[in-house]
Amino acid sequence: xxxxxxxxxxxxxxxxxxxxxxxxxxxxxxxxxxxxxxxxxxxxxxxxxxxxxxxxxxxxxxxxxxxxxxxxxxxxxxxxxxxxxxxxxxxxxxxxxxxxxxxxxxxxxxxxx
Numbered sequence: 001x002x003x004x005x006x007x008x009x010x011x012x013x014x015x016x017x018x019x020x021x022x023x024x025x026x027x028x029x030x031x032x033x034x035x036x037x038x039x040x041x042x043x044x045x046x047x048x049x050x051x052x053x054x055x056x057x058x059x060x061x062x063x064x065x066x067x068x069x070x071x072x073x074x075x076x077x078x079x080x081x082x083x084x085x086x087x088x089x090x091x092x093x094x095x096x097x098x099x100x101x102x103x104x105x106x107x108x109x110x111x112x113x
Contacts, residue, residue, distance in 0.1 A: 001061055002050075010042055014038065055078055057077060070086070093113040
């Protein structure tokens with residue numbers, strides 16, 4: 001669900017930007033720079049999506065569907081800094097063929113890397 005929301009918004013924005021840029025005659029070097037900027041904006045959107053939802057409600061729309069909530073031991077939503085660290089941890093856990101998530105199968109508290 002979260003991937004669908006993230007990518008749908010990114011596709012709509014990308015199509016809009018492409019249509020606007022197609023009206024301009026830009027040099028190829030500038031097109032390369034714009035592609036890099038678009039990639040950076042996408043990454044910021046991806047990270048921001050999770051950080052904002054985790055630090056405000058404790059749930060993304062996909063987590064709400066699965067009835068999963070990210071919270072402190074006191075039951076409060078986590079702070080934005082902790083959400084950012086969590087985002088980096090998810091990235092690191094997924095890089096080696098998602099092996100960072102294997103401990104969920106064996107950990108008593110069902111925690112991954």
